[in-house]
Amino acid sequence: MITAEIITIGTEIMLGQIVDTNARCIAKILTGKGIQVLFQTSVGDDKELLKNALSLGRERVDLIITTGGLGPTVNDITREAIADLFSVTLVTDQEAQNRIQRHLMDRHVNMQDEYKKQALIPEGARVLHNDNGTATGFVIRNDKREIVCLPGVPREMQSMLDKYLKIYTEQHTADEGCTLTRYLHAFGISERAVEDIVKDSLVKEGQMKAMTLVLDGIVTINILTTTIERGYAVKILDKVEQYIRNKCGHAVFGAGDETLEYAVAMLLHKSNKTVAVAESCTGGLVSDKLTNIPGISEFFLGGVVAYSNKMKVDILDIPEELILKHGAVSPQVAKAMAEGIQKRALSDIGVGITGIAGPAGETKEKPVGLVYIAVVGNGFAEVKECRFRGSRIDIKNFSANTALNMIRLKLINDCKLHGQAD
Numbered sequence: 001m002i003t004a005e006i007i008t009i010g011t012e013i014m015l016g017q018i019v020d021t022n023a024r025c026i027a028k029i030l031t032g033k034g035i036q037v038l039f040q041t042s043v044g045d046d047k048e049l050l051k052n053a054l055s056l057g058r059e060r061v062d063l064i065i066t067t068g069g070l071g072p073t074v075n076d077i078t079r080e081a082i083a084d085l086f087s088v089t090l091v092t093d094q095e096a097q098n099r100i101q102r103h104l105m106d107r108h109v110n111m112q113d114e115y116k117k118q119a120l121i122p123e124g125a126r127v128l129h130n131d132n133g134t135a136t137g138f139v140i141r142n143d144k145r146e147i148v149c150l151p152g153v154p155r156e157m158q159s160m161l162d163k164y165l166k167i168y169t170e171q172h173t174a175d176e177g178c179t180l181t182r183y184l185h186a187f188g189i190s191e192r193a194v195e196d197i198v199k200d201s202l203v204k205e206g207q208m209k210a211m212t213l214v215l216d217g218i219v220t221i222n223i224l225t226t227t228i229e230r231g232y233a234v235k236i237l238d239k240v241e242q243y244i245r246n247k248c249g250h251a252v253f254g255a256g257d258e259t260l261e262y263a264v265a266m267l268l269h270k271s272n273k274t275v276a277v278a279e280s281c282t283g284g285l286v287s288d289k290l291t292n293i294p295g296i297s298e299f300f301l302g303g304v305v306a307y308s309n310k311m312k313v314d315i316l317d318i319p320e321e322l323i324l325k326h327g328a329v330s331p332q333v334a335k336a337m338a339e340g341i342q343k344r345a346l347s348d349i350g351v352g353i354t355g356i357a358g359p360a361g362e363t364k365e366k367p368v369g370l371v372y373i374a375v376v377g378n379g380f381a382e383v384k385e386c387r388f389r390g391s392r393i394d395i396k397n398f399s400a401n402t403a404l405n406m407i408r409l410k411l412i413n414d415c416k417l418h419g420q421a422d
Helices: 022-032 047-060 078-085 094-106 113-119 154-171 191-204 230-251 260-271 285-290 309-316 320-326 331-345 392-417
Strands: 003-009 036-043 063-067 090-092 120-122 126-128 137-142 145-150 178-187 208-215 218-227 252-255 275-279 300-305 349-355 370-377 380-387
Touching: 003 022, 003 047, 022 036, 022 063, 022 154, 022 178, 036 047, 047 063, 047 078, 047 145, 078 090, 078 120, 078 145, 090 094, 094 113, 113 120, 120 137, 126 154, 137 154, 145 154, 178 230, 191 208, 191 218, 191 230, 218 230, 230 252, 252 260, 260 285, 260 392, 275 285, 275 331, 285 300, 285 392, 300 309, 300 331, 309 320, 309 331, 320 331, 331 349, 331 370, 331 380, 349 392, 370 392, 380 392
Parallel strands: 003 036, 003 063, 063 145, 275 300, 275 349
Antiparallel strands: 090 120, 126 137, 137 145, 178 218, 178 252, 208 218, 349 370, 370 380
């Protein structure tokens, strides 16, 4: 099996000024290609530190992929570090220089000397041309190990990584083994319970690894298998996935890149139902998540952020006496919010969310993290009391995901009643 290390380069990453999204993207793509990522490293704009990281990587993996440090400034030191490491000179790739010049001319920018630096590559390296910018990538091979140097701009990096992987696929045959991974996502079940189910499934199948990750209540299960033949790997993953789905039931809502809001959108389409949302403590987060899904306008009729009591009364027609009697954070008000938005929007389903996201606003009876979520419709009403922990942002995310899951489960039940179950 081919092993890999990802090295992201940039002082801005080390200082926490930007979030490193490249490593996650690269790791996911490599894993899908059957390449096992063993290490992820971040290095500042220091040539000696980068050379040390590259030297260490060469000792422990077959493939190193770097991102960053290929720009035109003095802080862009990747090409120089590679040249020093392999004791070669930097040479100008004429096609790369011509591409840079055309790219700049299209933007009415003159070719400055500093941009010429971006056409330099270590002697003997294979060029990866950039279709979206001026940074030139390259691949250098030594002792059956490869170092692939890509720009740090995500759009440019992804395009050039695709180019490299086409070369990689041509060079490596199936007899080197096949590693495939699959992601499943669940909500409403504890990570510990999922771990036990996954552990049982691995006992039944060899050559398997699995890990779980929980974020905002969503448990993600990463299943990985290595076999000689791809078809057999797919067969094993299918079998394990089915076992997990059978044991977890409707807690599993998706696979791969499928989100909770995507699952809701698909069920809305399947059942031909509409939904509208009234939010307080979540500040429109449920509406935001739903509107990330293309085509949702057919089923999501609208959302209201009724943050103040006045808005709850004026927009959602909630009786002021109800708020005075029970408080804005109460099951009664959550239900009234859901009913109010359903009536306003003429939707099949109405959702109301009210709670205390903190850090202020708590009382002895109503602590930070107390949230009430109501889902109502023709002939049904469900109100859920939740007690979340974490930061203000954590509580908002937990609340939004819980609301989406309540909608999802309601739609699943409706589909069953109408003979539309999977």
